[in-house]
Amino acid sequence: MVRIISKRKLRWLGIIIMIFVLASISVRIVVQFQFNKEIDYYKKFFKQNKDGLSGIYNPLELKQIPEETIDDLYLHELENHIKDIDWNKYAYVTYITDPDYLCNALVLFNSLIKSETFAKLVLLVSGSLFDPEITPPEQIDDINFLLDKLSNMQTFADDQIIIKKVNTIKKVNDDTPWNDSLTKLHIFNQTEFERIIYLDNDAILNHENENLDELFFLPTYITFAAPLTYWFTSIQDVEKSSKVLKKKSKVNINLNYYIKTLKTRIKKGQMIYNHLPSLPDTLYLNAKNLGQDIISSGPLYSPIFDYGTESVGNLKFATDLMVIKPDQAFFDEFMYYELPKILKSNEKYDMDLINGSLFNLKRIIYNQFQLFRKLRKHFVPNVLILPFNRYNLLSGSVKKNDELKILNNDILGYKRLSDSGEEVLFDIEDIVANSKYIHFSDYPLGKPWNYESIDKIKCDVDNDFDFDEADNENNYESNKKICELWNSIYQKYYDRREICFS
Known part of the structure; x- marks a missing residue:
């Protein structure tokens, strides 16, 4: 008799849990539907009226x-x-x-x-x-x-x-x-x-x-x-x-x-x-x-x-x-x-x-x-x-071609376009020159103060880049320029740290 009651209780408990889950899902669907309706409305509202709005801010972006x-x-x-x-x-x-x-x-x-x-x-x-x-x-x-x-x-x-x-x-x-x-x-x-x-x-x-x-x-x-x-x-x-x-x-x-x-x-x-x-x-x-x-x-x-x-x-x-x-x-x-x-x-x-x-x-x-x-x-x-x-700008990005492509447009999703509608492309020198704050990040390399001088960590095009027969002189010269730029970032630290010892 005890065993039968236990089974009944478990069955009812399972039914109650199922009802609760279904109710929760139903409520969620309704709330989600309402949210999407509001989102669509306000996205259109702010897109159509932003020029005339004063003191009303778009919360969805x-x-x-x-x-x-x-x-x-x-x-x-x-x-x-x-x-x-x-x-x-x-x-x-x-x-x-x-x-x-x-x-x-x-x-x-x-x-x-x-x-x-x-x-x-x-x-x-x-x-x-x-x-x-x-x-x-x-x-x-x-x-x-x-x-x-x-x-x-x-x-x-x-x-x-x-x-x-x-x-x-x-x-x-x-x-x-x-x-x-x-x-x-x-x-x-x-x-x-x-x-x-x-x-x-x-x-x-x-x-x-x-x-x-x-x-x-x-x-x-x-x-x-x-x-x-x-x-x-x-x-x-x-x-x-x-x-x-x-x-x-x-x-x-x-x-x-x-x-x-x-x-x-x-x-x-x-x-x-x-x-x-x-x-x-x-x-x-x-x-x-x-x-x-x-x-x-x-x-x-x-x-x-x-x-x-x-x-x-x-x-x-x-x-x-x-x-x-x-x-x-x-x-x-x-x-x-x-x-x-x-x-x-x-x-x-x-x-x-x-x-x-x-x-x-x-x-x-x-x-x-x-x-x-x-x-x-x-x-x-x-x-x-x-x-x-x-x-x-991460110092390590200077050596990473994929990250440099992202840096060309640092307002994500948007591009600087010329009058003819073509994307304006910047080379690595422009990107580095435009940066005001550069974070030393070149894992597994440590921070520059862990090394006596730039000579201990200097980027060398012959050692830091792999070339095969398909690579041409242009790639070599491009990577040489990358090394020079990377070295210049670290050299600034070694030059400026003299203030700590003078």
Whole structure:
């Protein structure tokens, strides 16, 4: 009798579970249908009405800003409000948790000083570097020597350079080189500044007479801006996205059209957000069913409903250069709720937290659309995508032909076209010359300070490239030029590091 009752209970339990699952699926289908209807409506609405809209922002797109538009915004600010700019509210920020990286912090700040920026220069130093149980006494002496040298650099103001000790955020039982990279998160808490430009210090400013001050004057409502990880996508995906924009969405892919339109609107003091080129859906969303993909990025969504969905690319924000509006409440919230999850997880670090919980591309669209549905005219976007050629060139990309093809158009999906409609192509020299910030990244090669001189790592066309009988003299000369350019990037570090020893 007991056995019969148990079977009945199990049968009823199974029926109840089945009813629940079917009801959940039905609700999901209805919600998804409604989402798609709203998405279609608002996509058409903003496409047809953007010229006449004022103060209403498109929540269904992530916007990319061309470098020319960034410069136009900066020039407009200087021409109209130069006397009102309080440079004490702006700062360049970097951090160190490893003594080997300290010299390059001096190199970066010295380049910024030579560029005559008026912004503050802030170095966040891990407190553990001064702990004699962790750092040998002689190394602590070296650290203090370099910090004194940094403090005594000649600047336009005595208080331009600021050195702060911060608590180390370290993953226990993690022996990787990135186990304390979460210390970077302190940059979000530099609330004495209205806006900061964060720079990883395993990088170099390409031109010592140029700074990045223009990034301080992005639209004031933007609280986070960064380039994308172009090395995680492919030229095939980028070309596909461009074709979809042009043929299916009927979008003008000529970047020069946007640059001219935005320049005019900036001069007239008109809003520019809706006129910025959008990141193609196909690069980060399942474009066949946007409603499904937007819903699936919500915080309460269950992966049980992902059956049959298409996977999309790995495009995400790079975290080696970020423009941030620090906010105490935002910092406290993710430190309390999100950081503990990352600390407990294996092989997840600062980039995973920033792209997983804070600024996931799909989650941004979900949050924006949900806010827009509630607030309508009161919705304001806060995220922007920077051009990666100028603000995040990887040194290793110089040697990779596929990545160079992507760098030719760093507003993804769009192209600079000539008057005849032909794509304007840039050679490797133009691409490198245009870059302002170059990140040392040539795995498995280490950082340049791990080697005595350029001679230890120099690119040699005869050793670094394989040629067969089909290769001709033109290929040889082209690769020789690539080697010379790559060597010149690293040589700049070796020349500039003398400031640490002079």
